[in-house]
Amino acid sequence: MLLNIEKLKVEARGEEGWTPILHGVDLQVARGEVVGLIGESGAGKSTLGLAALGFAQGGLRFAGGRVIFDGTDLLQLPERQRRAFRGRRVAYVAQSAAASFNPAWRLLDQFCEGPAIHHTADRAESEAFARQLYAAMHLPDPENFGLRFPHQVSGGQLQRAMVAMAMACKPDLIVFDEPTTALDVTTQIGVLAAIRQAVETTGTAAIYITHDLAVVAQMADRIKVMRHGREVEDAPTRRMIEAPAQDYTRSLWAVRAFRRPPRALPQASAPTISIREVTAGYSALDVLSEVSFDIPRGATVAVVGESGSGKSTTARAITGLLPPRAGSIALNGTPLPPRLAQRGLEQKRAVQMIYQMADTALNPRQTIRQILSRPLQFYLGLTGRAREARLNALMEQIELEPARFLDRLPGELSGGQKQRIGIARALAADPEFIICDEVTSALDQLVAEGILRLLSKVQDETGVSYMFITHDIATVRAIADEVVVMRGGRVMDKGLKAEVLDPPRHAYTRELLASVPQMDPDWLTRRIAEGRIAEGAA
Amino acid sequence: MIRMLKTMPSTAILGVLVIAAYAVIALFAPLLAPHAEAQIVGAQFEPWSAAYPLGTDTLGRDMLSRLIWGARNTVGVALVTTALAFGIGAISGLLAAALGGWVDLALSRLVDVLMAVPALILTLLALSALGPGVANLVVVVAILDSTRVFRLARATAMNVMVMDYVEAAQLRGEGTWWIISREVLPNISAPLIAEFGLRFCFVFLTISALSFLGLGLPPPMADWGAMVRDNAALITFGDITPLMPAACIAVLTVSVNFVVDWMLHRASGLKD
Numbered sequence: 001m002l003l004n005i006e007k008l009k010v011e012a013r014g015e016e017g018w019t020p021i022l023h024g025v026d027l028q029v030a031r032g033e034v035v036g037l038i039g040e041s042g043a044g045k046s047t048l049g050l051a052a053l054g055f056a057q058g059g060l061r062f063a064g065g066r067v068i069f070d071g072t073d074l075l076q077l078p079e080r081q082r083r084a085f086r087g088r089r090v091a092y093v094a095q096s097a098a099a100s101f102n103p104a105w106r107l108l109d110q111f112c113e114g115p116a117i118h119h120t121a122d123r124a125e126s127e128a129f130a131r132q133l134y135a136a137m138h139l140p141d142p143e144n145f146g147l148r149f150p151h152q153v154s155g156g157q158l159q160r161a162m163v164a165m166a167m168a169c170k171p172d173l174i175v176f177d178e179p180t181t182a183l184d185v186t187t188q189i190g191v192l193a194a195i196r197q198a199v200e201t202t203g204t205a206a207i208y209i210t211h212d213l214a215v216v217a218q219m220a221d222r223i224k225v226m227r228h229g230r231e232v233e234d235a236p237t238r239r240m241i242e243a244p245a246q247d248y249t250r251s252l253w254a255v256r257a258f259r260r261p262p263r264a265l266p267q268a269s270a271p272t273i274s275i276r277e278v279t280a281g282y283s284a285l286d287v288l289s290e291v292s293f294d295i296p297r298g299a300t301v302a303v304v305g306e307s308g309s310g311k312s313t314t315a316r317a318i319t320g321l322l323p324p325r326a327g328s329i330a331l332n333g334t335p336l337p338p339r340l341a342q343r344g345l346e347q348k349r350a351v352q353m354i355y356q357m358a359d360t361a362l363n364p365r366q367t368i369r370q371i372l373s374r375p376l377q378f379y380l381g382l383t384g385r386a387r388e389a390r391l392n393a394l395m396e397q398i399e400l401e402p403a404r405f406l407d408r409l410p411g412e413l414s415g416g417q418k419q420r421i422g423i424a425r426a427l428a429a430d431p432e433f434i435i436c437d438e439v440t441s442a443l444d445q446l447v448a449e450g451i452l453r454l455l456s457k458v459q460d461e462t463g464v465s466y467m468f469i470t471h472d473i474a475t476v477r478a479i480a481d482e483v484v485v486m487r488g489g490r491v492m493d494k495g496l497k498a499e500v501l502d503p504p505r506h507a508y509t510r511e512l513l514a515s516v517p518q519m520d521p522d523w524l525t526r527r528i529a530e531g532r533i534a535e536g537a538a
Numbered sequence: 539m540i541r542m543l544k545t546m547p548s549t550a551i552l553g554v555l556v557i558a559a560y561a562v563i564a565l566f567a568p569l570l571a572p573h574a575e576a577q578i579v580g581a582q583f584e585p586w587s588a589a590y591p592l593g594t595d596t597l598g599r600d601m602l603s604r605l606i607w608g609a610r611n612t613v614g615v616a617l618v619t620t621a622l623a624f625g626i627g628a629i630s631g632l633l634a635a636a637l638g639g640w641v642d643l644a645l646s647r648l649v650d651v652l653m654a655v656p657a658l659i660l661t662l663l664a665l666s667a668l669g670p671g672v673a674n675l676v677v678v679v680a681i682l683d684s685t686r687v688f689r690l691a692r693a694t695a696m697n698v699m700v701m702d703y704v705e706a707a708q709l710r711g712e713g714t715w716w717i718i719s720r721e722v723l724p725n726i727s728a729p730l731i732a733e734f735g736l737r738f739c740f741v742f743l744t745i746s747a748l749s750f751l752g753l754g755l756p757p758p759m760a761d762w763g764a765m766v767r768d769n770a771a772l773i774t775f776g777d778i779t780p781l782m783p784a785a786c787i788a789v790l791t792v793s794v795n796f797v798v799d800w801m802l803h804r805a806s807g808l809k810d
Contacts, residue, residue, distance in 0.1 A: 365724035
């Protein structure tokens with residue numbers, strides 16, 4: 001057994017002393033084995049992963065148990081000797097490569113730093129090894145790739161460079177902490193393939209932390225499900241996916257199955273929003289070129305595409321924050337003035353927005369009551385009792401108890417609750433149209449599903465139309481009526497969900513769908529065999 | 539409030555107590571001081587005695603009384619000046635961040651020009667041109683100090699302006715005033731309050747320095763900086779009396795900094 005974590009307890013410093021966040025967790029990793037750790041945020045996955053390096057983040061402390069790495073209990077060692085293990089025997093790959101590289105150093109110099117510190121290889125050997133790894137990971141021009149600076153390569157390439165760097169000292173174990181969460185599906189698949197390839201060729205063991213089940217199914221030999229700092233279930237990947245033993249595990253698996261019941265859309269009347277030949281951009285650059293599509297009354301239109309495809313720019317054009325250079329946008333058949341400042345109060349009220357990051361979408365210094373009262377007063381002139389009644393009704397609608405939550409600050413709410421307040425703020429304006437910008441992508445799957453159900457329910461009750469910006473195909477399948485596929489600022493395909501997706505009508509839609517990880521553990525293997533990874537990863 | 543006191547470090551408690559003591563002395567100066575501010579009570583440079591606890595100064599005025607009156611003058615003028623500097627600096631900084639474009643460009647360049655000249659020289663120049671006097675002193679020092687406040691307010695406000703909740707307010711159709719006062723200001727208040735403490739110390743020292751140079755508060759007003767200068771001759775004779783006003787300045791400055799350090803610590807904790 002390479003790594004044997006026994007009854008590990010970790011505590012966090014809180015207002016009143018230390019509170020446990022890991023309650024005696026076991027984790028075994030054999031040589032060459034890949035173990036997947038999954039669970040919602042706050043489950044203690046990252047804390048457990050870092051414990052494999054004998055490391056506790058600031059404000060945390062080890063309170064019991066053992067971390068035996070290749071016969072040595074890391075927790076008993078003084079910090080200096082623990083450091084000798086890190087990088088050389090155990091390496092760590094963080095979620096954000098951009099934040100983990102020093103922007104002032106070339107990639108190759110950073111690669112060679114670890115071997116130099118640990119005296120495992122001289123400069124020439126490390127450089128040769130780096131080139132070998134860069135080539136194995138399908139990075140462009142592996143001979144000279146390392147001479148670039150971090151800002152000169154794409155996000156997916158940088159993430160692969162970080163995986164290569166973790167391997168610089170040929171460690172026995174690598175901890176991957178959500179390495180592809182911040183990437184597009186088409187980029188993610190390239191990184192996944194690179195990690196898989198690197199793990200297989202070097203025979204290193206790995207702990208793979210993620211909240212995406214489909215990803216972990218591709219990477220891991222064995223999966224451990226965690227919740228609230230405890231182990232829920234631990235089983236080989238195939239058995240875990242085919243026959244999960246615990247209710248909680250089954251609920252995680254079931255989230256992906258959420259489908260909104262099919263419904264008949266009210267026909268005939270003019271579309272809520274109609275976009276005609278809109279071209280828009282920043283300074284000299286056109287981000288959108290001749291984008292046209294409609295959002296029918298009471299419908300949900302999903303706009304999908306990778307980052308940089310112009311999804312969010314379309315939203316900014318509709319809201320008036322980025323006036324289009326050409327083309328027009330109409331609300332209920334009446335053209336909207338291009339600039340926000342030229343629009344009337346009613347036009348502003350009709351178009352509302354829900355943001356991706358609920359953390360930055362709510363003012364941390366205002367109570368929930370203040371946040372929700374303002375649009376009620378501003379648009380509808382509600383005060384006193386009438387406003388209080390409407391506040392309570394809104395809170396009921398988003399399924400949060402008014403008495404418990406109205407006087408809290410956003411910092412005292414969970415991520416999902418904050419997102420619900422974001423929805424309530426949009427609903428407070430009594431809008432006709434809401435732009436949902438990646439509203440579920442920062443949330444765990446269970447919480448995200450709750451938000452999707454809530455949005456569907458609200459639509460059934462109020463008949464509001466949604467434009468749903470997302471890069472997640474599972475979300476599109478769950479709630480969309482119509483789909484618009486965008487790439488490079490152009491509309492590739494649009495139409496009813498079934499027409500666009502089943503089967504994919506446009507070549508790019510096909511590529512997009514093929515890059516979405518499936519629950520089937522053989523999916524990535526098949527995709528690699530098809531030889532389409534390098535192309536998708538570029 | 540009680541919980542806040544409990545978590546306060548001892549240095550901050552000491553600082554708060556000293557500041558409170560200064561405030562009481564400044565407020566009740568007429569009751570506390572044994573003699574009037576400019577009253578000549580004895581001979582020049584009398585030694586410490588029961589009648590004159592800290593002796594008399596170069597004109598035969600009671601040292602202790604002038605120290606007490608000086609608290610009112612020096613601290614009061616510094617407080618008014620700092621408040622004015624913050625009013626000008628914070629509002630223009632917030633406007634520059636919120637409006638951007640030409641407003642931001644014009645205000646920022648103006649501030650750059652003011653900051654390009656050493657502050658003390660510019661102050662001396664302005665005061666020589668306008669003539670000494672409390673009003674001139676307050677306005678000149680406040681305007682020059684507001685440039686620092688402007689830069690802090692603008693920089694912190696710009697970080698807040700890019701937040702989604704500000705965009706949400708803009709989309710709702712809120713005016714500039716609402717966005718500045720409700721969305722941005724509460725989120726930059728912590729660094730601004732901390733800066734207020736620091737700025738207060740600097741203004742305090744600037745006014746004392748100007749008084750020492752003869753361009754501060756006009757005589758016969760008691761002012762700690764001027765008191766050091768007037769009685770400096772005594773130091774030659776090994777008398778520590780002239781250092782008393784300097785000590786008053788030092789103690790208040792250190793105390794304010796203790797409190798400011800604690801506030802900065804709390805402010806950085808809030809960001810987590």
